[in-house]
Amino acid sequence: MGKLFAVLLTIITAVSMYIFLSRTWWLPHDISVLGHGIDHQLMETLVESGILFVAAQLVLAAFVWRFGGDGDGRAIKTFPGGAIPMVVIATLLVGGEVLALTLVGTKVWSSIYQAPPDPNALRIDVLAEQFAFYFRYSGADGRFGTIHPELIDEGNGNIYGLDPANDTTARDDIVSASLVVPVNHPILLSMHAKDVGHAFYVPALRIQQDFVPGLLIPLQFTATQPAKEEIVCTQLCGLGHYNMRGYLEVMPQEEFDQWLADQASN
Ligand SMILES: [Cu+2]
Structure with a gap:
């Protein structure tokens, strides 16, 4: 034996x-x-x-x-x-x-x-909620509108709780369901969660980072080639967790500029 x-x-x-x-x-x-x-x-x-x-x-x-x-x-x-x-x-x-x-x-x-963020980094505000990711770009003024939690309303599409009527910096903010970034450009994400813990996982970026309610978590990366990758939530966050995902699209700078311009005119 x-x-x-x-x-x-x-x-x-x-x-x-x-x-x-x-x-x-x-x-x-x-x-x-x-x-x-x-x-x-x-x-x-x-x-x-x-x-x-x-x-x-x-x-x-x-x-x-x-x-x-x-x-x-x-x-x-x-x-x-x-x-x-x-x-x-x-x-x-x-x-x-x-x-x-x-x-x-x-x-x-x-x-x-621990590395300080690149001063030229493109800043993107990432919001995780049950059961989706949203990505916010600051628009032409380079400034993000202030978030007012009481204005958050899925019904009228005000996912971030912005107040464009009174807040001029919020008027040109762009909210996207996909994370679109230019290739070879440093990106600085500012991550927060609306409800419970979530996670941002992109294997090709070698990044897995939790969202923690109440915390603003900075995360930087630079993508080196055009790609379309899945972003998945890897923290069990509720019944719809299995379906919580988004896409990362890395594209050449000109294409990205065009995409951003298209989003701004919508
Ligand atoms: Cu989740």
């Missing part, structure tokens, strides 16, 4: 390794300036934890093969020095590994979350 388990364990380890090495389920294509750094970090983590995984499974298989119980009543040997040193060593090893990965990963993390 012990030997059979050792063989099974070795086969499972080999198959798992093959799935990763052959890239059977792999990352989607990358259209973000930051994507390379993130993928590189992910690879380092995968390789490091992969080696440890394979080594641990094979050592386990070898021990089971060699010492697997066959019911002959032999006494169970104790680990030299008792269990405590073994637990301490294992904790230090695993703790050291996690800490090392954290320190190495901090570089990529801070390049996304």
Whole structure:
């Protein structure tokens, strides 16, 4: 029985390794300036934890093969020095590994979350609600109209609660159901939620960011090629969650300018 388990364990380890090495389920294509750094970090983590995984499974298989119980009543040997040193060593090893990965990963993390926004970034206001995303552009004046929560009215299409009658900066604001951005241009999203927690997930951008009600969350990215990607909500946010999605469209600058002009004249 012990030997059979050792063989099974070795086969499972080999198959798992093959799935990763052959890239059977792999990352989607990358259209973000930051994507390379993130993928590189992910690879380092995968390789490091992969080696440890394979080594641990094979050592386990070898021990089971060699010492697997066959019911002959032999006494169970104790680990030299008792269990405590073994637990301490294992904790230090695993703790050291996690800490090392954290320190190495901090570089990529801070390049996304701690870097100051590009002064030329195109600012887009993102609103998440049950069960849709809305994207607001400031229009010709470069200023966003103030949000008045009491004016929010799905019925008349005032999704953001703007007051164009009294607020001149709100008059030219453009609200779109798709996130349309120019290629190779830094984008700064300002994300907020109207009701519950949601998330903004675009695998090709390597971005997954939660919306938290009450918080204004900045998020920056630069897309490197024209594309149309799905934006999905990855926080269970209610009955319609499965259907909460939008589209990111990355287009050349001239096309984007044209799109924005078309939206403004509507
Ligand atoms: Cu949602």
